[in-house]
Amino acid sequence: MEIVLLGVNHRTASVELRERVAFSPEKARRAAAELRSRGVLSETLVLSTCNRSEVYGVPTETPLETMAELERYFAALHELDPALLTGNLYRHRDAGVVRHVFRVAAGLDSMLLGEAEILGQVRDAYQAALEFGATGPVLNRMFQAALEVGKRVRAETEIGTRPVSVAFAGVKLAEQIFGKLAKHSALILGAGTVGEQVVEHLSDRGIARLMVANRSMERAREMAARWNAEVVAWSDLESALCEPDMVVSSVGAEEAVLARPMVERAMAARGNRALFLIDLGVPRNISADAGALYNVYLYNVDDLSEIVENNKRARASEIPRVEELIDEHILKFQTWQSGVEITAVLRDLREKMAREREGFLRERLASAENISAAERERISRLAEELLERVVVNPVARLRGVHELRQRLADLEAVRRLFGLDQEKP
Amino acid sequence: MLHGVPYEDLWGSLSFFGWMVGLIYLGLELVHRGRSVGPFVLPFVIILFSISHIRDVSPHPTPARGTIFALHITLSILAYSAFALAAVLSAIYLLQNRLLRRRKPGGTFWRFPALDVLERMSRSSALVGILALVAGTVSGFIWANRLHGHYWNGDPKEIISLLMLVCYATYLLVSRQTAWRGARAAMFCMFNFALVLFSYSIVNIYLSRYHRFY
Numbered sequence: 204m205e206i207v208l209l210g211v212n213h214r215t216a217s218v219e220l221r222e223r224v225a226f227s228p229e230k231a232r233r234a235a236a237e238l239r240s241r242g243v244l245s246e247t248l249v250l251s252t253c254n255r256s257e258v259y260g261v262p263t264e265t266p267l268e269t270m271a272e273l274e275r276y277f278a279a280l281h282e283l284d285p286a287l288l289t290g291n292l293y294r295h296r297d298a299g300v301v302r303h304v305f306r307v308a309a310g311l312d313s314m315l316l317g318e319a320e321i322l323g324q325v326r327d328a329y330q331a332a333l334e335f336g337a338t339g340p341v342l343n344r345m346f347q348a349a350l351e352v353g354k355r356v357r358a359e360t361e362i363g364t365r366p367v368s369v370a371f372a373g374v375k376l377a378e379q380i381f382g383k384l385a386k387h388s389a390l391i392l393g394a395g396t397v398g399e400q401v402v403e404h405l406s407d408r409g410i411a412r413l414m415v416a417n418r419s420m421e422r423a424r425e426m427a428a429r430w431n432a433e434v435v436a437w438s439d440l441e442s443a444l445c446e447p448d449m450v451v452s453s454v455g456a457e458e459a460v461l462a463r464p465m466v467e468r469a470m471a472a473r474g475n476r477a478l479f480l481i482d483l484g485v486p487r488n489i490s491a492d493a494g495a496l497y498n499v500y501l502y503n504v505d506d507l508s509e510i511v512e513n514n515k516r517a518r519a520s521e522i523p524r525v526e527e528l529i530d531e532h533i534l535k536f537q538t539w540q541s542g543v544e545i546t547a548v549l550r551d552l553r554e555k556m557a558r559e560r561e562g563f564l565r566e567r568l569a570s571a572e573n574i575s576a577a578e579r580e581r582i583s584r585l586a587e588e589l590l591e592r593v594v595v596n597p598v599a600r601l602r603g604v605h606e607l608r609q610r611l612a613d614l615e616a617v618r619r620l621f622g623l624d625q626e627k628p
Numbered sequence: 629m630l631h632g633v634p635y636e637d638l639w640g641s642l643s644f645f646g647w648m649v650g651l652i653y654l655g656l657e658l659v660h661r662g663r664s665v666g667p668f669v670l671p672f673v674i675i676l677f678s679i680s681h682i683r684d685v686s687p688h689p690t691p692a693r694g695t696i697f698a699l700h701i702t703l704s705i706l707a708y709s710a711f712a713l714a715a716v717l718s719a720i721y722l723l724q725n726r727l728l729r730r731r732k733p734g735g736t737f738w739r740f741p742a743l744d745v746l747e748r749m750s751r752s753s754a755l756v757g758i759l760a761l762v763a764g765t766v767s768g769f770i771w772a773n774r775l776h777g778h779y780w781n782g783d784p785k786e787i788i789s790l791l792m793l794v795c796y797a798t799y800l801l802v803s804r805q806t807a808w809r810g811a812r813a814a815m816f817c818m819f820n821f822a823l824v825l826f827s828y829s830i831v832n833i834y835l836s837r838y839h840r841f842y
Binding site (some may be wrong): 361364365366375376378379380381382471474475476477494497498500501502506510513517 | 724728729731733734737738739740741742743744745805806807808809810811812
């Protein structure tokens, strides 16, 4: 029972190539159907995201032939010159495939280490293949295990907990202060790329109310329309400060937009209700000493960048723990796999013995004419019994080995010694 | 403590205290749906249990006591436990607030509950404490009246209990409405707990005539 994987990802291929080998859901279904009807794979699953295009499968031929066949098909399906793929593809077999898919689900193979989105994408890909009937016992088992790995990694390690983008760090900090943002409001000053990302995250997290203010009223209206926000006149900035729980500022201005006295007056008017200020402007939009005011939390771009850098390091330091968890699940999967393998080997062995017995009896009894049909039947049964008795102990021993490496070695030995591989139809 | 309310000695009352802290925390966890405070509360409970097991309980004759008395003890210890929990939550609040204000959040910071959640949990806990203390004190007065014929005995325990009520009620008010909300309110909550500890220790052992262990 082999598993193969062929794919490209952000590490091996440029974005141009990744775009060309992306699978739409229809294309994924078509590939699954064709690969099976052509007898290349008995089970298939296509995982295609912006950073990867991968085909998982259980081969019907020997893995090497299948791999070559799969590669040709991959190029043909995407209408690519196969030469374009050389050097950009990776191929894995068996344990390599298992480790790869577990690492993908854990977020170790992602561009942004530990990101959570990939787990949902793996789940969707698996669901789609399952519903299409493209998977079978092996891939089902492997992908269920991968999803479990992903879930455990997120619950038991810190690889995905800390924000690693400036915008998201700002939003997570807001949540550390206010809890859920569903009853809170934010005021956005000016417009910048990061500021815009913050707004997107805030909307994602269900912020109740957004307000925008800009020096140019026109620009403010435009932003308000895009984000479904309210417009605050630039001249009313000070009075507007009484309301929001957080202010995100990215204004291109030489001097501070929010000076300490202004924030101080606002805090007095707010009855010191906590105010979270994110200053994304360079030069800074909010006087640094405003951060010393009671219940004011002020973060500038550098503060957030430093947090992000620390968090990236913290995520990287979690890799060994994640790998440990992955190893544990690989072992579990291989144990299951070897159990299935034992059953297959024993079935092959019995079939081979049956063939041998019949051939032997046919040969030896052909010339013996004075043996009645009943006696022939009896001899046949005795021969069968004898063979059963010969293998009963080896079979028990084979099943009795619990150490995985030993078990795989035994299986291999049985296959080799009895020549089970060559005769496989 | 296999039978009824543990009002025989300090150790039993401490053990009971521990149980109550755990119980109230579970309640808070259910109401506020935040579980990350648990690890900070648990050591507290364990310490209380450990202290309560330092000494074997020596059974000694007890004067006849009734339901009201048992109620008085239970409610008072419940109140103290709730106040203890409010203090722990306020301490975590202060820690979290400090990390946020220094702009160097790291370590376990990201797994901590939000300031707002801590504040609300602390307030709920203080509210539970106040309600339990009011009921406990009232039952105490009733019991005192039965025993001595009058409600007010001028015992230091009575005075400090009323003081605690006033302080915690003030905390509830301050933490919600005034310019002191936030870190200052949290510090006030911890100061209030110092009062509880004072009542539980010095007042019991040296000052009060009627309250020996709780």
